[in-house]
Amino acid sequence: MGDRKNTFLQTMHGLRNKEIYGTPLPQYKQEAIGHRLAHSQSLMKKDLRGHFGCVNAIEFSSNGKFIASGGDDRRLLLWDVGQSMFDSENPAKNPDVIDTLHISNINSCCFDCLDGKIATGGNDGQVIIHDFHVHQSTAVYGLSDAVYCLSADPQNSTILATANDEGKAQIIDTRLSMDTIPFVLADLDSAMHSIMYNPMDPRLLVTANSKHGIGLWDIRMPLKCLNYKSTIQNCMSVRFNSLGDKIMALRRRSGPVLYDVGKPSPIYEFDYSTYYNACTLKSCSFAGL
Structure with a gap:
């Protein structure tokens, strides 16, 4: 001992x-x-400086070698983790800037499962696909309202899910023409703030809605979901853990809440006297498993 x-x-x-x-x-x-x-x-930690305003989106590539970030300056920055964090001979290594066609703030970004392309979504209602290798935008998908969150299919590099201010969760297939209407998975009467594919079973997605809370959706049964119970339904962020068997959600004016995927009631509701979130959209994440 x-x-x-x-x-x-x-x-x-x-x-x-x-x-x-x-x-x-x-x-x-x-x-x-x-x-x-x-x-x-x-x-260890190191400040990565490159944006000219608030940073609203940040994601690691699946191999952990790169970080993509986007923000109020409408720019998508690509950071080489090794050079940015550990290159002592070049500590001021600047990120690569990928030109975007956004005309308003970038709210979300994600790598595809092959780390070949990066998607961004913004207040302008656009989802833009950027080629990782040539650092240019290759496709633009216009949605009806501000895009708050994107999630890449963990097994199919051409599929991604979106959550927008109109209350919709939509699926975009980048193999189809840009004027193709996206598949509607959910259509609610209040803003859809967050969405994520289950990392082990991409038929399942979880969403966070500003009025209806946390929902689990099956791609095979659109517009129907399992709602998770909570004392506060106003939800702004939701995540699966890496095993896909737990869900964590962040609620407005309340602490995070943890669920087992197959049970509608929470395992644990976190609380701390000095913790309070009310005004801006915030995000949550699992650490490790």
Whole structure:
């Protein structure tokens, strides 16, 4: 048995102990977070500067070699992680700038599953496809309203899902002509803020809606969904974990909530006295599994 002060707790185990044994919050923080950071041999950070305004979208490529980012300056920047983070001889390495045709803020971006193309969505209602290798826009899809979120099919490099202000979740197939009407998966009466493919089963997608909360959709049964229960239905962000069996959502004026995919009631509702989100759209993400 090691010294208790050097014991690292997995987050879910720490939460369980806190609930069952009444572990004081400061002690839980120290066990689950403080020691882990203090003893980490790989933790580092570096500011990547290149945008001229708010950065609204950021995504890693699936191989982890690149980062794409977009924001209020309407530019898509492509960062080489190795050069940007670890090249001590060239610490000021600038990102590659990919010209876009957006006329308003970029809200979302994503790599396709082969890391060959990057899609961006913006307040102008456009979804634009950019070729990763030639750094140019290759296709523009006009939707009816602001696009808040994009998600790439984890198995098909030509398919992506969109969530927009009109309340629709739509599927775009880039093999079809740009004037083809996208497939409508969901059509609600309030803004659709977030969408994500299940990483293990792309027939399933999860959405976050500003009025109807969290919904699980099956591509084979459009316009029908499983709604997850929550004390607050106004939802702004939703994510699957990497195994596709858990869902985390972020609600307005409330903390994050965690679900098992097959159960409509939450596993855990997170709460912290000083945490509050109300005005702007925020996002959530799993760390690790």
